[in-house]
Amino acid sequence: MNAACQRLTTKDERPTTDMKTLQRTLTIVKPDAVAKNAVGDIIEQFEKNGFRILAMKMLEISKHQAEQFYAVHASRPFYGSLTDFMSSGPVVALALEKEDAIAGLRKLMGATNPANAEEGTIRKKWASSIEHNAIHGSDAEDTARFELSFFFAGYELAK
Ligand code: RTP
């Protein structure tokens, strides 16, 4: 039985096994939030909301690397501006783990456009526009796999 399985005991003492699905997701504190000294506050939100930090690094990505990372948006009108922004200064990339981490992180982030972000979300607090919106989060299992491997080597996630 792995760590994701929790052994429960019912009232009549029959043991049951409840498989919990741990999931990993990739998040980036974007250049606008790093410039606002919001890194500590945002990381605190991850921990307070039960995410385990598996790996973390601060780095600057090039325009070319930003284009590769956001290749899914290559045909969108904001692609050039988005990749300029993401390569404009330091970012902090984190690999996070929790049950249903992908959806959980998206909820904690809030809507892409901060005008639509719910109270209590990271984007509500720190985003200043639909583009300068403080944080990235993977949106599905396949993108999470790609994005985690974009920033972290296998040995860094082998925990
Ligand atoms: P992200 O990928 O960064 O987590 O954001 P998201 O899923 O909420 O939004 P997505 O549609 O994937 O867009 C990626 C990022 O592109 C910028 N954007 N600009 N000017 C615009 O209309 C526009 N739309 C999106 C944002 O930085 C967005 O987070």
Ligand code: MG
């Ligand atoms: Mg997205």
